[in-house]
Amino acid sequence: MNAPVPHAREEWWLASLGRTVVWARLRVREAGTAEVFDSDGNTLVYDSEDTARSMLMDADFVAYDGLDESDALERGFSLAELAPPVAEHDDALRPRMVQALGARA
8 A cells, every 4th residue: 555645734525415425535735736535536636726626616516614504504414414534544435435414303
């Protein structure tokens, strides 16, 4: 397994369809390039953070840190139901990148 490449910052992004949330992880590298780990297990490399963000927004993703409760409720879920997936390495993270939320109470 390859050693992880150091990164300057990490952000989580999400898209939703009904009660299903699809995650994407954006990592900004120290050199200014960026990569997005997607729900298919692909790591997409971009020349800049701006390019990566634009590609995510074009695919209807929103920044998790930018969501407030009313934004989440408009998408059909509560922020209390969500947390970015966690795993020791990307192979273990991949199956957690799509999250089916339970039925509404």
